[in-house]
Amino acid sequence: MSGVTDGDGETLSSSIGILGVLALLVGNAISVPIFVLPGPLAGTAGPALVLAIMLAAIPAGFVVLYNALLGSAMPVAGGLYVYISRLTAPYWGFLVPFTIPLVAWASLLITATGFAEYTRIFFDVPSMWLIYVLLGFVLLVNVVGLRVVAQVQIVFFVGLVVSLLTFIVPGAAAIETANYTPFFPDYGGFGLAVVALFYPFLGFGLLIELGEEIDDPGRTIPLVLGLGIGIVVLFYVGLIAVLVGVVPYVELGNEADLALAASRFLPWWGEYVVAAGAIFAVVTTVNTTLLVFSRTLMRASRDGILPASLSRIHPRFDTPHYAVAVLGVPPFVLVPLADEIVGLSVFIGLASLTAYFFCAIGLWNLPQEFPAHYANAPFRLRRYRGLLLAVLGGGVATGAFWLVTLLQRPVVGMVLIGWFGVAYVYYRYRLAKTDRIETYRTMTTLDVHERVEESEAQRASDDASGDTSRANTGESGD
């Protein structure tokens, strides 16, 4: 991705146009879980899975909005950890780097399982071997710092889209409406599916990086956001509508069920095209999965709240090898959990949305606590209108996710809250190991290069005057 934005300093939109930005966004957002999750979820939720993916898109929309607003107002290294610790409280922020390893392990196990199940359509090899091969490959790629060049990335993205369209377009004509009854065979399974299907939307994190690169961001960001999430939702809904419309839901339940469905209405090559699409989705994410997470660990380590070794860079490979190892090694031991695809996805969905809930509170505090940053944001919301709605919406969605999870899979909620408790003990331990006041001060303030002077903010605000797409800063709304 970065290959497109680097180099001559042109903005994304001026070099490849708004369609290019959209392609990057959608390509990054469509990820492996959407190939893996529908089968196992449809086995219990039935045809209502179509509605579940639409509902999952609602919190995903909020997340996209938070990313866009915070990413553009306060571009920092460390993402959610920095936003939450600086804008709410240090301990809430600390939960991000402390929980990220669990999310990364679960994510790797799901990706590896998807890779294994779809690769087995081409080669008859035991799943377990393929899972270990992928985990090893991901670790190696991220430690050594290999990059899939932008052109290859684009080729895989095109392959991914072709694969999805090959499934969705002819599949739409093969749907048998009888397969949609009963629509709600299991309400509990349906609720859990909404939480689990939030995970395939998490690829929109790229927006944090896009904020500064886009020309006329006040107009382009909301446009790209709306279109981007709309396109991804269309793909996901189309995919699931065909899956449950072509195969009776009682026959579903496996990770590679999209290939099974393709074999029902496409010629012999159909399942291979779908399987190739899933493998393309894996390839486009292997070199970002761990490195993106490791940046957060590095920032927390530099703040002193995690061990210093996590921010160390390998002298030869130029990668945060210890952080990558923390994220990439434990899944080898956790492979037996790979069967728990739904539970792992629910965990990722719940943990991520909880983090974004704190992010939403941080966003609410932003105009008040860092007015200069908010004034610099390319586009803003009125504090007591759009911003309040976005924050409350995220809060309601998070509460609903927790409720559904606790009622359907209490063990997932217990593991997460138990982990937060462990995090508190470790947080206090780290405070005791460091100068606690200095660590506290570091975790509540931005680095010097991340600060914005009031004069700059005023200038940005003046420049923006007359632009109707920009609303007032938070101060005026108070």
Next chain:
Amino acid sequence: MVAHNMAIGQYRDDPAAMDDVEREVAAAQYPEGGLVVGLGIGIVLPVLTVQALLVLTPFLGGIVGFVLGRRFRDYAIRRRRKDRSATK
């Protein structure tokens, strides 16, 4: 200083507006820790007893834990101030 309003929009401790005692105690994040412990108790108890209570007890537990954490924080500040003035 520490006993600031907790209304939404003012939910953030500002170390620059605190003295050393307040900073030292605020760093411990007692209300936040209390919230997590309360939430945890509010989840585990109904899971072990009446599951339907899960609709209510996690939220109640979280609120009670947070309030207790704030009280403990205020107590810790008072105690440290008293110790400090006694030393002087």
